Amino acid sequence: MTKAYLEDIIQNMDDTREVPVRKLPFWKNLFRFRDPAQWVIYMIIFAPAGLAFWAAGDGLLFRSLLFMALVLWLALTAAHRREPATELAKYHKVRGNEPLSKEEIQAVNLCARFIYRDMGWYHTLEAGPFCNNAQLAKDPVNDIEFKFLKFYFSDSRAKMLKNDWGLSGRKSTLDMLEKLCLGRQHRTAIINNIDQDGLDRIYKFMTQESEMDPAELHRVIFDDEQEFGVASLAAERKVFSTLKISEKELQTYITEMLQDFGNTQPVLVMGMDLKSKILTYARQLGREIFKSDLKHIYNMPAEAIEYIFKPQGRHGIIPLGWAYDISRGVFVTRSAYMAGYLTKEDAWEQLHNFRMIAAEVFDSWESFFCSEVLGYYAWYSGHSSADESTNAAQQTAQSVLGALKQQFPISNQVDWPESTQESRAMIDGLIAQDGANPFFRPETLEPSLAQQPIPDISAGAGATLH
Known part of the structure; x- marks a missing residue:
């Protein structure tokens, strides 16, 4: 990872995947004849040159003033072309968004599928620009006029969490996040x-x-x-x-x-x-x-496919579809923060937990995404036909492969999280809590090693759209 990605907030504009923010088109912004304010600017810029030509003709004074007017015109056009990036920086400033550490970026991008699909934000806790509709007067963003950012009100995020996930507050959100973090939703489905x-x-x-x-x-x-x-x-x-x-x-x-x-x-x-x-x-x-x-339909890497079907680590954990739960958990965490269900401290604590589990269970972004596609298929097939499930999983695969191909901010820009003493202690606690390795082991094919009866592993209430 280059130093700049840790020190600067480099962010895609909302509803795009391009980083840095693309400038506005040159020619369309050089002649903005439909903007009445622009006509006033044109008159102010070129009035001195016009007066000089009327008074003294085509002389040195006229040409000097005309040259200065053209330079000023181009400078103003260049500044206008940078307005989206300037507006984005202004938003981060009034929001108090600080550049994230490498570890925080790793945690946020565990939901890269959602980020790529929704063209959301990679470098902030929030998934995109938002305002608190219930407290407009207290929201500093609402004191400034924005032209290019699209805002999502926190109550619309809350509505989404209620309708799609069955979540209505802090307690229900934290309960769901615990299940997702520990893989108790779709890990072995x-x-x-x-x-x-x-x-x-x-x-x-x-x-x-x-x-x-x-x-x-x-x-x-x-x-x-x-x-x-x-x-x-x-x-x-x-x-x-x-x-x-x-x-x-x-x-x-x-x-x-x-x-x-x-x-x-x-x-x-x-x-x-x-x-x-x-x-x-x-x-x-x-x-x-x-x-x-996974190899021929969803185009997943061969090494990643082998990885998620074999025992890994000290406990012989087989990843299977665990990444699907982790990705959903990170997405819900960011959305719950924007809805006001979680404080910033709550959200970062949850994201830290997801990151530690991911570091222990997976070895790369590729194996993580492969597991997510597998888990997504298992979930989707629970309420749809095989063909519908395959088509839906293909779209998911396209999203994760698109995120990898984009190579920002994951893959070559952000390393996969490393295992630490803290993450090892967390996975040890999970195994000890369950009393035995609760993971199905395809290598030995021992049905008795599945902790929960297969029919009991299903989607949570309300979780039908993801």
């Missing part, structure tokens, strides 16, 4: 999708030679009260006999499918009953399906 995609492929293969449809096969395997039952080896053989395939053929199919996705590891077989075996196969296959989708 993708397991449902992994299971389903894997089971769909397996059931299609298993029923291709029989009259049994996939739905009936699922009931047979996972409902112990069905006539076959699957607890005994004899019952398991009866299932395969009815389907006209052997378990060896099923394992061969799984092996070939995994190899098609580039996984050359031996197929893991866990459990003695058919239910456990099928779930083991499904999770191995479903995991490779999602890894392939």
